[in-house]
Amino acid sequence: MMKTRLLMGAALCGMPFLPQIAGAQTTAATAAAPTATATATATAAAQDDQPSDIIVTGSARQQRRFDVSYAVNSLSQADIQKLAPKSTTDLIGTLPGIHVEATGGEVQNITRVRGIPTDRGFLYYQQDGLPLFQELDGWFFNQGDGMNRLELMTDRIEVVRGGPAPIYASTAAAIANVIEVTGTDTTRGKVQATVGDTGYYRLDAYQAGPLGGDTYYAVGGFLRYHDGYRDSGFPSDKGGQIRANIKHDLANGFIKLSAQYTDDHNLFYLSIPTNDPRNPSVSLNKYLDYFDGTLNTPSLRNVNIRYRDATGTIQDQRGDLANGRHIRFGNFAADYEGDYGPWHVSAKGGMTLGTMHFDAFYSTSNPVDATSFANSYLAPATTAFGPNVARMGYSFSGTNGLGAYDPSADSGLVMQAQYRAIQTDFYSTQGDLSVTRKLDTGIGTHDVRIGTYGSLWGQKMFTAYQNYLVQVTSQPKTLDLAAYSANGAVQGYVTDNGSLNDAVSLNAGNVDGQLIALYGTDTWDITDRLRLDAGIRHEWYSYSGYGRLTASYNLGDPTTFADNNTRGFTGGIGTLRLKQQASNWTVGANYDLTHHIGMYLRASQLEVPLNTTIAFTYPTPAVIPTKAKLYEAGIKLTAGGSYLYVTGFYTKFDPLNASFAGFNSATGRADVTTTFVGTAETKGMEADGRLRLPGPFSLAGSVTVQNPRYLNFSSNTGLDGSRANGKQIIREPKLFLNVRPTADFTVGATNVSLYGRYDYVGRRYTDFFNSTALPAYGAFGLGGIVSNGAWQVQVVGDNITNAHGFTEGNTAGDRFGQGVPTAIFGRPLFGRNVRLIVSRAW
Secondary structure (H helix, E strand, O other): OHHHHHHHHHHHHHOOHHHHHHHHHHOHHHHHHHHHHHHHHHHHHHHHOOHHHEEOOOOOOOEEHHHOOOEEEEEEHHHHHHHOOOOHHHHHOOOOOEEEEOOOOOOOOEEEEOOOOOOOOOEEEEEOOEOOOOOOEOOOOEOOOOOOOOOOOEEEEEEEEOOOHHHHOOOOOEEEEEEEOOOOOOOEEEEEEEEEOOOEEEEEEEEEEEOOOOEEEEEEEEEEEEOOOOOOOOOOEEEEEEEEEEEEEEOOEEEEEEEEEEEEEEOOOOOEEOEEOOEEEEEOOOOOOOOOOOOOOHHHOOEEEEEEOOOOOEEEEEEOHHHOEEEEEEEEEEEEEEEEOOEEEEEEEEEEEEEEEEEEEEEOOOOEEHHHHHHOOHHHHHHHHOOOOOEEEEEEOOOOOOOEEOHHHOOOEEEEEEEEEEEEEEEEEEEEEEEEEEEEOOOOEEEEEEEEEEEEEEEEEEEEEEEEEEEOOOOOOEEEEEEEOOOOOEEEEOOEOOEEEEEEEEEEEEEEEEEEEEEEEEEEEOOOOEEEEEEEEEEEEEEEEEEEEEEEEOOOOOOEOOOOOEEEEEEEEEEEEEEEEEEEEEEEEEEEOOOOEEEEEEEEEEEEOOOHHHHHOOOOOOOOOEEEEEEEEEEEEEEOOEEEEEEEEEEEEEEEEOOEEOOOOOOOOOOOEEOOEEEEEEEEEEEEEEEEOOOOEEEEEEEEEEEEEEEEEEOOOOOOHHHHOOOEOOOOOOEEEEEEEEEEEEEOOEEEEEEEEEEEEOOEEOOOOOOOEEOOEEEEEEEEEEEEOOEEEEEEEEOOOOOOOEEEOOOOOOOOOOOOOEOOEEEEOOOOEEEEEEEEEO
16 A cells, blocks of 8 residues: 555656646746846845845745745754754754754654644644655654754755744644755855764765756765763664755756655653652752763663564564664655746655654653552562562562662662654655746736645554663663562562563554645735735545554463553454545735834634544544634844844634543553643744844844643543643743854954853643643853864853753653642753864865
8 A cells, every 4th residue: 555655646746747847848938038037036135135034935936034924034054053953953942932842852852833732833844845744743753853854955944933834834833944955056065073072973064066057966964973961871863864956957947856865863862750759859869860860771772572463472572772763764856946927837746755663761650669669569469479478579670589679778769661662664745736926916916826735645553562660760770579478489570571561552553644735825015015915725634544453461471460461452453534624824914114124914724634643543532623823913123234023923722632642550551542622822922133233242032922821621531621721831931032142253364253042941830730830941052163264163062051950741641740849750951061063165
């Protein structure tokens, strides 16, 4: 099925190009005049503006940032170089309106746009106008920072917040469009080496230039090895990426072919306990260092998850925690644009094929008193293993109960956490065809664009979870809990080589999705100062898939409790056939008082159908799509090298499907969905700007003030959703900002830039009911760049004061709080780290 749909997708992506390429050869003469006009216009714009001020995302044609009627930022390669982010999400977090949690590692981090209470915030990533994967989230990977890595082949990233995003992408309240470097008549390139004090080593390089005959190339990528911001006992990141494109200029436009291959391992950092739950005033820092500690451990380099297959045969699923999130995928894309008289034609197509193998150790529940935990099993052990059971005791797993472990010599605590082994094969094909025409009328001009978008995508997955008993320490060893006789002989085990619950969750399935969308926009320039625009998009979705059904089985080992309730496949399947539709629209107005002062208004609607992964849950949860109304009003001010953009926004979700699968400490399972549906709203204001000060100084930054809250929530699973009404949305701050002062000056022939950065995030909550707070925090960074000719040296330091702060709590287990007013279990900021970056350009 996957091969068939890939061929269908290739045809879907390729068909728009056939008439366009043929037509380009026969209409070159008639198209020459419009192309010259467009080139002259673009050249004039380039003379007036910096390159990063030209926007192509969210509009029918490229425009100046000042001229568009929505909130948008463009981050150039120079901006990225100076900010020196640790990840794509870290970079996006410098923008207003987007709160990020970038402490999970280099990929798969959290972005929340204008209070939108989802892990992705409906921020939809594209690469040159097309996604690498159709849906925001695949099965344990995402199409955002999970597939888009920063390197020198990134020319710039344009980020649209709200505005027309729902028209130009599916399920999008915001768009991050990664624009690739392309070749020109001038050969240019760069090589860059980075080393860091966290065992970070990276090499980046690219080159671009002419091939002759109006044909140009660009190729580049990176290789990287990283021990990690936390000491796991094995590397955190290792791998690389290469991207390349060839562009041929036609008389009336261009055609570009692009390719990408990514092969990368990235470790996932999860939350850690920082205080003793028996007495929260007692720190656990001596056992789990706040900045260096992690539950990732070499003890989980050779995991075995035993489960029953559909024939009743016991199978072994092997895992290695050092594998991390290993994603391998290739993408091929083609892009054509051409002018045919007054018509502008754009055709894009892309195909992605990949696999993801993910191993992670998820935090689940708070540590517990080791003695109480052991004694709770004494009666069941006596029943199961006989009257000779005298006591319960701990040992290091794999020692047959002989390698005794005494928790009282450490923290006096033990804890359980969940090993997750996930494999996903995925594909995605996507194509977009549009025509744009400018129409002169008696009242201004209309720029009308009509287009269609289509996608075929799918995934096949296998998932197995297993709960382990471990020490409360960094790089913990797995523990066995055994029943001993009076003379110290082992009578039986609660655990199985450290496992508390063998194969506690099991899942497998396959799903394919299909999307067809029609969209249209009209930009009406009434005068040179007043502009109205509107857009509409309607989408038809079709899903077909299945999940393999499971039941609870006892694998029959009488010496352990761990296999008493394992999940196994029954041989049955739960099928899904689902059709959904979505309608999105936007209306905006822009008025420029002068060439330096403007204002705009906008209203939009976004509908978000359920993800295809609904096929993997059986019985199928309630099919409740999310619908949002997005309103914004903004003021734009520019003067010389200074600017200020201020936007007020109001976002209302009605309904919002916030259902989740949390950890159940009684069963050990984390795959049962809790339905949680209601209304949520966020009112706020965001601003970003830059102030050129006298002399070498400038000040840039962004700030967001908002009030994100839940309204009218309910659940069909017995949960009292009304307790969340009026509460602050989980992990959403009311205030977050960053400030970046810079001093630029020259010393002889050397350019010097010294800069700082301060990030602040206000108080948030771990849970729906706001019973456990995540305190506010602020962190400082410093950097400097020295450039002389083709050489550049940069030093950058993050969190230089070792500021403390949680970006989130224990997400698997504290949706209803941690039982204390201030979080004692969470994912802390990375500690102070420094990198040296040396590059040479030509």
